[in-house]
Amino acid sequence: MLKSCSVNFFKNGTNKILFRAASKDVVKSAESHMKAQTASQTLPGAYTLGNDLRVACFTNDSEISSTAIHVEAGTRNETSETNGVSNLIARLAGKGTSSSKFEDMQMKLSKLGASLDVNVTRETTSFVVTGFSKDALQHAEIVSDVVKNSVFDENAIMKERDAILTDIERNLDNLPQITMDYLYSVAFEGTPMSNPLTGSTSNVESLARKDIMQFIKHNYKAPRMILTTVGGQVDLDKLADAAEKNLGDVSADFEHATGYPQPCRFTAMEVQHRDDDLPLAHVAMGFNGCSYNSPDRIPLMLLAEIMGAHDKSHGGLAQGLNKMGAVTQNPETGLYSIRPFAHFYSDCGLFGTHYVADADNLYDTGLYICHFLRDQCLNMIDSSLARAKRSLKRKLIEDMYSLPALQGKMAQDIFFGPGRPVSLEETVSELESLSVDQVQDVGVEYIRDQEFARAAYGPTEGVFDYNQSMDALRGLRW
Template structure:
């Protein structure tokens, strides 16, 4: 368990994290991680689905769950005065979910509808297509929620096995940030475990809630490291705009050069003053949205440039984006431009860490990925230590790597040069 006290706050964000995601599934079990996320809200021996929903709504806060490719999280932001009840509810859901077979069949239809909604969103399709293109046969290529056909055949027994083998320590991490002290949260968690009938154990696996153990691995087991696949894909859709995503291999989570990476992403495509925004949108009027994107995993990362434009502007946008990327690699940024980006990043870091949810997220990811926690002042100093030469060198390194291009939208003659 890992917590952070934020004096003066009347609220707390608490989450139970599982160090497993869709990446850890096989072809046969694809979709079970996301399906299980849904099922944990469907009832325990002492609470039905409506009671769980009402208990979360009563606090007036924010409660939800997320499934990602390497993580799953169940969280709630509530008043400190409601934290004991919410903690007990989350622990009960994670450790005592009914996982009823009839509820499983009903929820199957809900998830298929969710996937259909995602398939209607060109942006979701674009990013899924890009992952499928660059990761090939690797598990990271699959959508987090799997496909409709995979959900149709997913067995109830697969869900039960996934829960029994995955939702156990050391994969489980409890993280909290807000107005409660560490000792207060620890007491609430101990009480919640007792109320849930698991005490300090789930099966034969003890919950280690006494302290954080960053970098412990959390029982993930060995993972196959992916290899970036270059290429081009185009999903033709009847839309007004053409979605464009071009990119290459980037940096993994916790990479030593991550602060240089952050400066590069922001300078090239991280805001209204970024090079891509100014060049593609302001100077040429070729697109409304254009920005840099990055995905980071334990052992791999991707760097990309996203844009949405009319089909006839597609090639010009790609060419201009590559030109700006190359200019950053070949021409060292000025001191004034670097100072402006450092100021932007420093401000966004400090403002972001005023959120208890952001701090809870940071604590959990630090614990799971084994990244040392740094104070806001230390983070700012790390950003300030980045040099213009480092940014230019990294841009050149990324530019030299194999690239891929994904398109979603009307037919268009767009390619990487």
């Protein structure tokens, strides 16, 4: 069944963009969204101020630390008219506040040996100052000033708008990113989650200062903010005092009936952007995943590890233990690379894989991947799960040495998880307790015989048929 929808993506010459939707929208029950704790509650490892703003820190022996304010506002909080405003705010952060000019702020950061970075995701915006841990409280003061008092000068807005438009044009050559944007546009069709992080060209050109100020007024509220410090020996009590001093006056009142977006639905749908001039096709296949706080999150991460990320350029593993790696690195196959993904949000998720193959082998590649996924649901072996556990633990441990990764995890734990920082030991304990049967059960629920969203870019004529993909995922039932 064909279904039309509009997507703000680049079209070139005779390239064709084809849409096809499944016969129904697939909607899973969304887990309840984690709301801010009341003022009387103190979270383990964190504080909650009187205005419901939360404070948390992770300490170690490092001389470097990062201090951040995470705001639970991103692309999902934008409308179709204001898509891209979060990214514009991020680009303008640090360009001057009501109490400090741009040059003065740069000089202050330079004297402290610190830097300011802002990261935007679909559900959060993080303002991060990184420098020596002994200056963490000063970092908290600087980042608070940026979040509360940025002036958003008209000239700066015009310059950043032009820079974003240049980035959008440059990213037209980033085929993996374009393919994933296509996937999100159909997997979450009709919701803000379907919009690209940078916004469309027309939106960016029309965004004005009033749009920025209105977005901040509606979304930058204390219950949706966390002040966190990662690294060094920062005292949590002192950090809480600094938060009270610098952020205690941030409003906790929402003007809307609810301060949170509506639950996000998943739609099983397909989009193909055909361009036969490209040598390889990029295909992204996404299943309806789970929320960040779901008990199924770790099993889905393990399923992604079992598949693994492989590329023909890796070489040397064609006779290895991982079947997907052996197929990818075999010079006689047309599969050039494959990379699984498992994205988790407040009440939804997207699990799947992105792969690159030549036009002549797209059909066989799609068939093999569907069979591989089905086998993990029905015939997983102990050694595969053991290797996946080791691989995932290694990545979790590596993240403990990455300040950005720790900041992102802390924000997700508090916003979308149990409401407190979750230790590595807790995660590893949960991971180790999972058996083959438990992981297979999760695979059956989310993958086997489940409708999915798919996006393809390039010479897409040979893409494995959607209905045949469903049959390959289903297999025989007795």
